[in-house]
Amino acid sequence: MPGLPQHLLFLCLFIGLFPPAIGGNGLRALARSSSLPLIRTLMEHGPQVPHVAAKRDFNVQHLRFMLELYRKSADSDGRPKNGRQPGVAVRLVRPVNQSSFIAEGHWHVQNLTFKPQGLVQIKQLVKATVMHPGALVLGDACFSCKLDFLANAGIVLKTRVFPGNRKWAETDFTSHLKALIEGPRMPLNLELQLICRKVRMYPFTAVSPSYIPFLLLYLNQTLHSITSEERVENEEQGNEEPSLLIRKPRQTGAIGTKLPKFSNHSGQSRNSCVLRPFWVSFHQLGWDHWIIAPHRYNPGYCKGDCPRLLHSGYNSPNHAIIQNFINQVVDGSIPRPSCVPYSYGPISVLMIEPGGKILYKEYENMMAESCTCR
Incomplete structure (x- = not known):
């Protein structure tokens, strides 16, 4: 069906315009077609x-x-x-491994492992943060929590209460994750530790241990979807990555103004x-x-x-x-x-x-x- 807009092709595949009804192997075959990138992407998700x-x-x-x-x-x-x-895209990634233990009754520690391998490209990564409880309630005790690397990397992390939702705190890992992606280490693991210290007063809204920390990946996915009409060359500055500028179209007049006039017999x-x-x-x-x-x-x-x-x-x-x-x-x-x-x-x-x-x-x-x- 040449020339069919992609947004309508999106519907045709599933409403019956491609007989017989598509399902099972037929749908997977369509998803593998290089001419249907949108359908392939949606099927993968x-x-x-x-x-x-x-x-x-x-x-x-x-x-x-x-x-x-x-x-x-x-x-x-x-x-x-x-x-x-x-x-814009934001992906929530759960830890693939988590283990908790109590140290001397005054500390609650949770080890976390994230595997962002294959989920993010460094060119598309805008920001990476780990969302975690700022305070936990265990029994009748309250614990104030912070996030750190499992192995002491000597890096000071900045944590803040997530705006609009005081049940979550946010710790930025953008620079560290970019370094991991660029480094030779494979597979890519982000090893973290949630360290909670027993306190007398609740620092802010405390939650139960069911609030499992998660990784948020903020992505810009426009870098690989620029059309040929939008590409511009920026070679004179020697940049490795061209600027995402839009080429201005040539100013051309409507040719209809130069054609002989003819009547509209059928009317409006x-x-x-x-x-x-x-x-x-x-x-x-x-x-x-x-x-x-x-x-x-x-x-x-x-x-x-x-x-x-x-x-x-x-x-x-x-x-x-x-x-x-x-x-x-x-x-x-x-x-x-x-x-x-x-x-x-x-x-x-x-x-x-x-x-x-x-x-x-x-x-x-x-x-x-x-x-x-x-």
Whole structure:
């Protein structure tokens, strides 16, 4: 189906436009296709065993934390809120190993191991923090906690109470994680220790030991999704990485102003090319067991007749204007331009990944926002 916009291809695969109904091996074969990167990415994120990995393999406190982050970043329909940068992604990673012990009754110590191997690229890593309880309640005693390296690395870590949620404290590990990624050590392990000291007074909101620490990876995933029209060369400065600048388009006039005038015999169509809504739920797509939010999605579509006189409001290319002119003046068998999307918007998705990881990600070009004739 050449030329089909990716946001509609996203739906076609699961609503039945590709007969027979796709499932099992057929769906996995489509996911392996190099021409369907979006479908492949979504299939890789989804749990392989529905209703098992998705419903059982995560911590409730982790899910609540990410839902709060989602509500601050997007509206109920998944549209990123104003000021959000494109390509944003935040991945929650649970520890692969944790062990606790009590030392002399006044100390509670927990060893933690994280394996971010394969989950982050250093070029995309913006920030890495470990979220952990600032205070624990064990029995009738309260413990004040801080995070440190399991092996004393001589690095002073800065910890703060997470803004808006005093149950969590935040310790920044960005520079240390980047050093681990760049270093020769394989596999990549982040060995940490939560050290809690018994205190008389609660320092702030204390929680139970069920609040398991987790790693947050803040990513910018636009670096590998730049189109050819957006690439610019920055070789004169000798930079290894080109700046993410946008090439300005050449200023060209509309060719329609230079064509002979011809009458619009059919008059204004009652079925003009316009953007139309189309709501679909992730339950209909069979993805509601691992996509947490939003619950529904409006990709939109363009439908209607393109006028014979394409005015500037349609943002039609010169080719469409010429094609219209040829259809009426030279050869009526040449089709008139089609009504298609002109601009697109992103949606924000909160999803569960295999192993209990939770990912917030903004997918570009998922909703049609305006139409054109071309």
